[in-house]
Amino acid sequence: MAASGKIASFRLPPLPTVGELIKLYSLRAEKQLSQNFLLDLRLTDKLVRQAGNLNNAHVCEVGPGPGGLTRSILNAGATDLLVVEKDSRFIPGLKLLSEAAPGRLRIVHGDILTYRMDRGFPGSICQPWEEDPPNLHIIGNLPFSVSTPLIISWLENIANRTGPFAYGRTQLTLTFQKEVAQRLTASTKSKQRSRLSIMAQYLCTVHHCFTIPGKAFVPKPKVDVGVVHFTPLVQPHIQQPFKLVEKIVRNIFQFRRKHCHRGIGMLFPEARRDAFTEELMCKADVEPTMRPIELTIPHIKALADVYAEMCAREPLLLGYDFREELRLKHLDKQRATLKAVPRGTAPSPE
Numbered sequence: 001m002a003a004s005g006k007i008a009s010f011r012l013p014p015l016p017t018v019g020e021l022i023k024l025y026s027l028r029a030e031k032q033l034s035q036n037f038l039l040d041l042r043l044t045d046k047l048v049r050q051a052g053n054l055n056n057a058h059v060c061e062v063g064p065g066p067g068g069l070t071r072s073i074l075n076a077g078a079t080d081l082l083v084v085e086k087d088s089r090f091i092p093g094l095k096l097l098s099e100a101a102p103g104r105l106r107i108v109h110g111d112i113l114t115y116r117m118d119r120g121f122p123g124s125i126c127q128p129w130e131e132d133p134p135n136l137h138i139i140g141n142l143p144f145s146v147s148t149p150l151i152i153s154w155l156e157n158i159a160n161r162t163g164p165f166a167y168g169r170t171q172l173t174l175t176f177q178k179e180v181a182q183r184l185t186a187s188t189k190s191k192q193r194s195r196l197s198i199m200a201q202y203l204c205t206v207h208h209c210f211t212i213p214g215k216a217f218v219p220k221p222k223v224d225v226g227v228v229h230f231t232p233l234v235q236p237h238i239q240q241p242f243k244l245v246e247k248i249v250r251n252i253f254q255f256r257r258k259h260c261h262r263g264i265g266m267l268f269p270e271a272r273r274d275a276f277t278e279e280l281m282c283k284a285d286v287e288p289t290m291r292p293i294e295l296t297i298p299h300i301k302a303l304a305d306v307y308a309e310m311c312a313r314e315p316l317l318l319g320y321d322f323r324e325e326l327r328l329k330h331l332d333k334q335r336a337t338l339k340a341v342p343r344g345t346a347p348s349p350e
């Protein structure tokens, strides 16, 4: 950077062409790594604009690959861009970019699922949670294979103010398979309402910015891609531990077409299921015949608050998992069958 605080003029090397990409990175062989590249700089510029003003910003880009988005982020004025790329074949190209924008691009050859982002940026950029978001943005055209586990893990980080959110309410601008983008932003009663909608919306303002047609990518994925922007809320709509909320929402949505009491019942051991379910639904004032997609965030909040009280009263409830109960029952049945078979005879095949 020049002493005036302005970015020194720089010229980035051009993106590799499709032909060069195929040659350089044997694209076809890596389809299973979800490597769908965005090489149209108008689209990468548009995606980067959704993050807001990046002038003098710190940015972490997830999976830069050949660097299309990386170029747009640098052109938007980011002065500290840290890229995390798992595939070593992209590192030499990224190094060329780094040389063309001296001091502005840091390269981490690693896995975003394990990378400690809380150590990646200076502590001086931290902002108190209640104030404006820090001057730090996460941007990425994510591999589909990691996008859902990654957003779930970042949502948990938001709830606990850890990882990238140790700096404050860090904003995220990320791509997802269009259906996943729709689920993340789906409102109550919409067809796409799901576990992801509740988990994202109780913690963040979530906005589906625009859709990129699959044909804009190389190689072309089978699906279109949605760009989603997340800003963590100052006050989450539900103030219970993330894992507790996640457990309730997971149980409810496992029977998404049934009345919600069906999934809620699975939070409780079979022997006391009916009584506990009735107590929870009554105290939370939620109609048992509502469908999961009809439940609002205030409904889930009421359920989470009452369930937390019940868990405090009956500590074994929190660790209860109906699948484990079913598994043990099945084992008991098998043992009983084996005991009933006289020695030396095999049970008849059924």
Ligand SMILES: C[S@@+](CC[C@H](N)C(=O)[O-])C[C@H]1O[C@@H](n2cnc3c(N)ncnc32)[C@H](O)[C@@H]1O
Pocket: 033, 034, 035, 036, 037, 038, 039, 062, 063, 064, 065, 066, 067, 068, 069, 084, 085, 086, 087, 090, 110, 111, 112, 113, 140, 141, 142, 143, 144, 146
């Ligand atoms: C969909 S491509 C996008 C590449 C580039 N950002 C673009 O828009 O053209 C996903 C990129 O993420 C990288 N990647 C895949 N899994 C990763 C992980 N766990 N951590 C970091 N990078 C990963 C891939 O190697 C690939 O470069």
